[in-house]
Amino acid sequence: MAKGKKIREKGKIKLSQYFKEIDGDSQVSIVVEKGVRVAFPKRLQGKTGKIIGTRGKFKLVELNDGNKTKTFIINPVHLRVL
Numbered sequence: 001m002a003k004g005k006k007i008r009e010k011g012k013i014k015l016s017q018y019f020k021e022i023d024g025d026s027q028v029s030i031v032v033e034k035g036v037r038v039a040f041p042k043r044l045q046g047k048t049g050k051i052i053g054t055r056g057k058f059k060l061v062e063l064n065d066g067n068k069t070k071t072f073i074i075n076p077v078h079l080r081v082l
Contacts, residue, residue, distance in 0.1 A: 005034050017077050022059060026051050028079040030061070036077050044072065048082065 013035050022028065029048045032038055049063030049072075058073050 003034075009034075013077065020076055022051060022076055022079060022081060024051055024053065027082040028059075028061060029082055030063075030074065030078055031080050033077045036075060038078065040072050040074055040078075051079075 013033065017033070027048060027050055030040075030044050030046065032042075032045050044063070044065075047063050047065075049061040051059050052062045052071065053060040055073055058075055059079060061072050061074050061079070062069060063072070064070075
C-alpha cells in the first residue's frame with residue numbers, strides 16, 4: 001500500500017465526500033482515502049460489507065474477516081456504495 005497520494009490525486013477532499021448519505025442495509029466497499037487518517041486495519045482495503053447502523057457520523061460496517069463476521073466503525077469518506 002502506498003504511503004501517499006499520486007500527484008494527480010493530491011489536493012483538498014471534496015465536502016460531498018464528508019457529508020455523503022449512505023442508506024442502511026447498503027453494500028459498500030472499503031477504499032482508503034489517504035488524505036484522512038485511517039483507524040482500521042490495512043487488510044480491509046478492497047473488502048465489501050454491509051452497513052448495519054451509525055455512530056455519530058461514522059458507519060458500522062459488518063464484513064467477514066477470515067472466517068468470522070466482524071463489525072468495524074468506519075468514516076464514510078472511506079466507503080463507496082456498490
